[in-house]
Amino acid sequence: MLDDFLVRAGLAGVGTALAAAPLGCFVVWRRMAYFGDATAHAALLGVALSLAFQGPIMVGVLASALSMAVLVQGLSGRGLAEDTLLGVMAHAALAVGLVAVSLMSGVRVDLMGYLFGDILAVSKTDLGLIWSGAAVVVGLILWRWQRLLTATLNPDLAQSSGISARTEQLVLTVALAVTVAVAIKVVGALLIGALLVIPPAVARPLARTPESMAMMTALIGSASAVGGLAAAYQFDTPTGPTIVCVAAGLFVLTTLFGARITR
Amino acid sequence: MRLMTAEGLSLGHAGATTLRDVDFHIDRGEIVTLVGPNGSGKSTLVKGLIGALRPLRGHVDQLRDLRIGYVPQSLQIDSFLPLTVTRFLCLPHRHSAEAMARALQEAGVPDLAKHQMRDLSGGQFQRVLLARALLMSPDLLILDEATQGLDQPGAAAFYRQIAEVRDQLGCAVLMVSHDLHVVMAASDRVLCLNGHVCCQGTPDVVQDAPEYRALFGTGTQGAFALYRHQHDHHHHHDHDHDHEDA
Numbered sequence: 078m079l080d081d082f083l084v085r086a087g088l089a090g091v092g093t094a095l096a097a098a099p100l101g102c103f104v105v106w107r108r109m110a111y112f113g114d115a116t117a118h119a120a121l122l123g124v125a126l127s128l129a130f131q132g133p134i135m136v137g138v139l140a141s142a143l144s145m146a147v148l149v150q151g152l153s154g155r156g157l158a159e160d161t162l163l164g165v166m167a168h169a170a171l172a173v174g175l176v177a178v179s180l181m182s183g184v185r186v187d188l189m190g191y192l193f194g195d196i197l198a199v200s201k202t203d204l205g206l207i208w209s210g211a212a213v214v215v216g217l218i219l220w221r222w223q224r225l226l227t228a229t230l231n232p233d234l235a236q237s238s239g240i241s242a243r244t245e246q247l248v249l250t251v252a253l254a255v256t257v258a259v260a261i262k263v264v265g266a267l268l269i270g271a272l273l274v275i276p277p278a279v280a281r282p283l284a285r286t287p288e289s290m291a292m293m294t295a296l297i298g299s300a301s302a303v304g305g306l307a308a309a310y311q312f313d314t315p316t317g318p319t320i321v322c323v324a325a326g327l328f329v330l331t332t333l334f335g336a337r338i339t340r
Numbered sequence: 341m342r343l344m345t346a347e348g349l350s351l352g353h354a355g356a357t358t359l360r361d362v363d364f365h366i367d368r369g370e371i372v373t374l375v376g377p378n379g380s381g382k383s384t385l386v387k388g389l390i391g392a393l394r395p396l397r398g399h400v401d402q403l404r405d406l407r408i409g410y411v412p413q414s415l416q417i418d419s420f421l422p423l424t425v426t427r428f429l430c431l432p433h434r435h436s437a438e439a440m441a442r443a444l445q446e447a448g449v450p451d452l453a454k455h456q457m458r459d460l461s462g463g464q465f466q467r468v469l470l471a472r473a474l475l476m477s478p479d480l481l482i483l484d485e486a487t488q489g490l491d492q493p494g495a496a497a498f499y500r501q502i503a504e505v506r507d508q509l510g511c512a513v514l515m516v517s518h519d520l521h522v523v524m525a526a527s528d529r530v531l532c533l534n535g536h537v538c539c540q541g542t543p544d545v546v547q548d549a550p551e552y553r554a555l556f557g558t559g560t561q562g563a564f565a566l567y568r569h570q571h572d573h574h575h576h577h578d579h580d581h582d583h584e585d586a
Contacts, residue, residue, distance in 0.1 A: 106421045227432040230415060236392035237410030237482070238432050277420065284422045285456070 079201055083310065089199040089207050090302025090320065093263040093272065096211035096256045098295035099218040101273040102280075102287065103249055106229050110274050111163035112149060116253050117269035118167050119145030120261050121174025124191050128181045135206055135258050143254040145170060150250055171266070194265035194317035196306065203262055210259035214252045221248050226287055263302075264317040275324040276301065282335025297327060341368045343406055343480050343512055344389060348398035351381070351388040357396060358384045360536045366480065371506060371513040375520055375546075376533035377555060382516040383413060385533065386484050389514070406480060409473030409511070411466070413484040423457045429472050439475060446508070447471035448501050462489040466498060474505065481505070483515045499526050520556070 079085055104113050120138045122145075127137030149166055178186055187195070199207070218225065225245050228235040232242035260269045276298040277290065284290035305320030312319075346364040350357055359381035366372050374382045387393040389400055390410060417423060429440045444450050447470040452460065460468060466486055473481055483502070487495035503526055506513050515527070530546040532538045538551035546552050 106418050108418065223430075223432045223434075229421070230417065230428075230431065231412050233387060233390065233392045234410055234412055234415070235432070236387075237390040237408045238476070239391075240432060242392075281420050281422065286422055286424060286427050290422055 079204070082197055082199075083306070085199045085201070085204055086196045086306055086316070087303055089196055089204055089263050090306055091299045092204070092207040092211045093256075093260045094276070094298030094302045095295050096207075096214040096259050097272045098276060098298050099291045100214060100249070100252050100256050101277045101298075102291050102294055103218070103225060103229060104253075104273045105277040105281075106287075107249075109249075110270065111160065111167055112146070113253060113273045114270040115149050115163055115167035115170055116142045116146045117257050117260075117266050118171035118174065120257050120266045120269070121191060122170060122177055123174075123258075124186075124261075124266075125174060125177035125181060128178070128186065134261075138261055139254055139258040142257040143251065146250040146254050150246060174266070190265070191261065192265045192267050193315055194261070194263050194268065196263045196316045196320075199262060207259050207262070210255050214255050214259070217248060217252050221245060225249065264320060268317050268321050271321045271324070272298065275321065275328055279324065279327045279331050282331050297324070301327065342366075342403070343368055344400065344402045346389065346398065346400045349385075349388060349395050349400065350397040351384050351393055352396055353384075353393075358535065359388070359533070362398070362533075362537055364389070364531070364537075366512050366514055368479065368512055369506070369510055370529065371503070371515070371527050372529045372531065373527040374514070374516045374531050374533055375556075376538075380534045382533055383484055386482060386514070386516060390482065403479065407476050407478050409476045409478030409481045411469045411473050411481070411483045411486045413486075413488060413516075415465075415469065417457050419458065425452045425455050425457060425460075425468055428457050428468065429475055431472070433476070435475050440471075443471040443474045444468070446474055446505060448497075463494045463498070466490065467501075470498075470501070470505075474509070478509070478511050481509075481511050481513045483513070483517075485516050487517070502526070 079088075104110060119141045123138035123141030124134055126132075126141060127134045130137070145166070149163060152162055152166075175188075178188060178191070190198070224235070224240045225248065227238065227240055228242045228245040235242050235245070256273070257269055260272060264272050276294045279297045280290050280293035283293055301324035302320050305323040306316060308314070308323060309316040309319040342365055344364075344366050346362060349359070349362040349364065351359045351362075358379075362385060364385070374385060376382050384393065388395055390408060391400070425444075426440060429435060429443065435443075440453065441450070444453060447467040449464055449467040449471065452464060452468060457465070457468070466489075469486070481502070487498050490498060502513060502515070505511070525543065527543055529540065530543050531540045532546055532549070532552045532555065534555055538555065539546055539549040541549070
């Protein structure tokens with residue numbers, strides 16, 4: 078069954094959607110969208126590093142995404158407006174990554190593949206890595222769920238119950254880096270942010286509790302992945318962007334009609 | 341029983357000290373109020389006491405396993421976060437439905453369990469925050485300007501509720517407030533802050549202290565004038581609208 082490239086692609090898409098779902102909810106609730114972008118864009122730098130040292134791509138991506146996330150977290154709250162700072166980091170990471178990859182002379186690099194993903198070329202090894210990564214992210218977030226939610230509501234409120242807001246932020250940072258490493262093959266560095274933010278936004282009008290929102294996000298993400306894959310196959314369009322298009326279409330639908338369903 | 345002690349506490353953000361050399365303590369059953377002008381370090385002190393801010397100097401000691409019920413100054417819930425009152429009460433610890441119903445009852449909002457947090461009015465929201473703090477079975481209840489956004493009758497009712505809660509639970513209460521006249525009357529002890537502890541003692545002592553008068557004005561207008569000062573931050577007395585009924 079795994080010998081069919083379409084089945085592998087579908088499983089890769091669903092695995093990524095599952096990892097992105099609970100994390101994406103926190104990205105939305107904590108208004109970390111730019112933070113996600115900066116981390117995702119840093120992945121490209123990781124690709125360049127992996128090529129330079131001839132190491133596995135996923136390790137390079139994980140390392141650079143983690144460094145970027147920690148760096149951004151360290152710099153935030155130091156006077157410069159957070160929004161601006163994150164914007165600078167996000168775009169600078171992308172630009173530096175592009176330049177660095179292009180400097181890898183002698184290596185033929187499919188740049189488009191890293192920017193927009195190459196889900197149809199997912200190997201069995203990739204699939205194993207994607208699902209392991211997804212398991213790590215989901216496990217981590219489930220384990221810390223109550224603490225993460227409390228810290229998201231208000232850091233001082235969390236602190237008064239002995240929960241360190243900084244520690245919980247770090248948990249999300251690690252989860253984010255792993256998700257980026259998992260998702261780069263599926264949707265590419267440019268659209269990871271979309272995969273994090275759009276499915277939760279689709280789920281919001283349908284949910285009454287954080288838990289139901291996270292579950293629905295997982296469902297919607299998976300449906301977008303499979304639907305996008307099918308549509309891309311049908312219309313011969315690039316797969317990553319098509320997945321995001323399906324998710325965006327669902328967003329329009331639930332935003333227009335969702336309020337009627339829950340009220 | 342002494343619940344919490346701070347000695348020589350200096351607090352601040354990013355190198356700038358907002359509060360210097362504070363000695364503080366609170367005992368079981370006591371109601372202590374922090375007053376002071378804006379930027380005087382009231383909220384900073386609260387953050388230092390709950391451990392959200394690391395002291396620049398000095399230290400805070402608390403009873404082992406001290407349970408703190410904290411009602412924050414404000415709580416912005418992102419519009420993308422769906423949260424029912426019941427779900428909110430279960431953060432960070434889950435509670436039984438009966439316990440939650442009892443806490444909501446004690447906080448004076450028995451019928452809100454199934455509402456979305458975002459749909460609550462300001463007064464309901466503060467009471468739900470109080471209910472959540474009560475569910476921790478606190479030894480120490482900390483309220484940081486918990487009546488912000490409430491009108492005066494609402495604030496007065498809220499403080500009556502606090503006094504009732506204290507009598508029932510026997511917990512200590514630490515309040516930060518702008519509503520001086522209401523709070524002062526309900527307090528056992530008042531700390532007046534302005535970058536340091538200006539003066540402290542029973543409400544009577546503090547009200548007559550020269551340091552306090554220098555900050556909040558003096559004399560016969562009493563609490564009424566104090567309220568005005570805090571309310572609009574002008575230091576002239578154009579009583580353009582009426583607070584007499586408060």
